[in-house]
Amino acid sequence: MDATVNLTVNGVKWTVTTDAERSVLEVLREELHLTGTKYGCGGGRCGTCAVLMDGKRVLSCTIPLSEADGKAITTIEGLASGDSLHPVQEAFLEEGAMQCGYCTSGMIMATVALLKEKPRPTDEEIVSWMNVNLCRCNGYPKILNAVRRAAEKMRR
């Protein structure tokens, strides 16, 4: 059943008329062509599709579009301002914290959300928060380094 939904994505207002059961992930990718947010499992178990909705981390594959009505969404494409990267993006680059990179946008969005809630996370808090995100290249050690580095950068 089609519905009309208003949402703001990376500061841009959109009115989307489509099936309200479609996931936010699918609408971002297929309607808005914001393909930086990736499909990983469709069931909220890998974190690959993480975005911010009203500043909080959500797994966009699990959110029907109808629930995003009136919400503000930030995707990986919305983090940098012009040529200047977000500190979390910088930290991932500096640590070389990606292999295939397919999980990277989800990892970065999760980190941005974490540092908003906990600017000084302990290692245990980082692991606990990030544990939903899968990396099948198993690049976890460098990703953990990137999260720690990002926390330091954002405190400066």
Place this chain on the structure above:
Amino acid sequence: MIEDLLDETVDPQLSGQSDESCQELKLSRRTFVQLLGAGLLITVTEGVSLGRRSGGRSRGSITVAARVHLNLDGTITVMTGKVEEGQGSRAQLTQAAAEELRVGADRIRLVMADTALVPDDGITAGSRTTPYTVPAVRRGAATARELLTRLAAKQWRVDGSALKVRDGAITNPKTKQTITYGDLAESKEVAEAFKQGVSSDVAVTAVSEWKVLGNSVARPNNRDLVTGAHRYPSDIVRPNMLYGKMLRPPSYGATLESIDLSRAKAMKDVVVVRDGQFVGCAAPSSFRAGQAIEAVAKTASWKTTTAHPSSKEIFSYLKERARSGRSRANTRGSTEQGLARAAKALSETYEVAYIQHVPMEPRAAVAEWSRGNLTVWAGIDWPQRIQGDLARAFGISSERVRVIVPDMGGGFGGKHSGEAAEEAARLAKASGHPVCVQWSRAEEFTWAYFRPAAAIECKGGLDSKGSLIAWEFTSINPGSAAIDTPYNIPNTRILSVGSDSPLRQGPYRCLAATANNFARESFMDELAAAAGADPLEFRLAHLENQRIRTVLETAAKHFDWPARRKRVTGDVGVGLACGTEKNSCVAACVEVGIDRRGGEIKVNEVCEAFECGPIQNPANLLSQVQGCIIMGLGGALREEMKFEDGRILNAGFADYLVPRFRDVPKIDVHLVNKTDIPSAGGGETPIIAVAPAIGNAVFAATGVRIRSMPMRGGLLKRA
């Protein structure tokens, strides 16, 4: 053809390194004119003679122009058929070209895996990029540099050996005359010179002289990965593109007898295709395509085939169907006599489950037809192979098919086949629109191929002094990778035996070596225990291979093996294992924590030493080794496909448990840089020591030997 490919790459006879099966593939004279992303025009007007060998080793000669192109802005475009899927080939091949062209890595624009633009460098698999494609690119770049130097020498009428090439400029030190690659970019003489074949004996830069290789060059497109700008195969968007979904059988081998497509046909903007067993829908959204498939699936009538074995009975099933094996070349002496003479003899069977590769990006492809020509963007490991497969599937010449592999989201040996590419092409042809197909996670878990299951029968005999005098090793189903023992044993009999796999199986990270090395290194530990020897001393006493000795001693030293071995308790154990495959060597020491009541095995620490010759990119190699160690934890402790009646029972992350952040142990990696041999690949072998070292540590703590992968902690509860 897809099945052929899998058989071929899993077949031990074809995974070898012999040259005999080299076959030349002559392509007709043709012209490539392509605009690259940076607005650069590439024209290659050569009769290209590409060598193609089964199993993926590119041979034969290509022209310099097919490999190297000078651009006006001073950058250099370099072309390769290899794909980037996270293993680091983009940085490494960029470094290889930069090294020989005497420029910084930032001057190289690497075009990868586009059949319209690149030479066939074979399949991206088997750790072959480092030993074969890096040298091929280096020879291409070195030949280009020599030709350019020769042209400058001719122009200046001096001896070419007197000229210096540095930072993309050729200089005559005496006259201070200089000409840059950019100056030469449009030269007709260069175009003529680059028609020459790449020299097979051109000198490449010695390791001691490396300026770009040997450094931790970052992945050239890494910024696009952190901004979301990079388009993976599943991210390609074409004008008026539709999204496709396929009808899948309810179980393996089920055939479609009848189906009513009318409900899907009645849906707005939905295209429905049936061609024999193929039923697919394309629609303006994945959601709509999925709804259409659901609507017709309810009307489908299926004929299911004979009974399938379940995962519970898979090992007896494979053993019952084992075929006669081929003896390995290093079989020697008489194991019958050796075992009969032995003071102690052991006989055990190890079992290894089917597992999935689980790349983060499931199979994906976008297909577009235009005037009878097909272009496909796909996440696959060998663009030229899939190009041929598609040409055959649609009855057109290969010239009409272009396959492009954007840097993709993981593979681990699991993306050799092009199912999504063919599905997208069928739907695109029928609908008249470009079509994107991305497999769901459940589809990837069910319909992609699996790492083979294995049953491995081991027999070993010790003499009265505790020396190994007999070794029998019969490996049923996984293949022959790392099957030969590196240990010095007078009587050996080693067999790789095929069987009838009920699941579709194919390559994996280091393939059969994950199974064969698990069995061998676990059984070596059993024999060490039977001999009353320390596992490290026992191995070293039988090991002549100096490279393996070095990594074993390096790992043991950094782990402080002798002292920690003495501190083993019922709750904390240590174990080690080593191995060699694909011309690289690995050893790991691990510490496990045991919760016998809860039936839990927790890996606390892994110390691994790895050596693959001269290290070309230390940061990337470290990533590969770390990734192998943690991926290895999954296969060691949790991952296994569960199946029954031809259905996968755990086709999702809820029931198929892969390593997560919480599982990451303390990891201590030691990369041994051995500079007096050629470089070997490093993305696979580091995985093979992990599982046996864990099993050996569990035994050290508990006295319980777990002879299966995954090693279920529950076995410790009963023991």
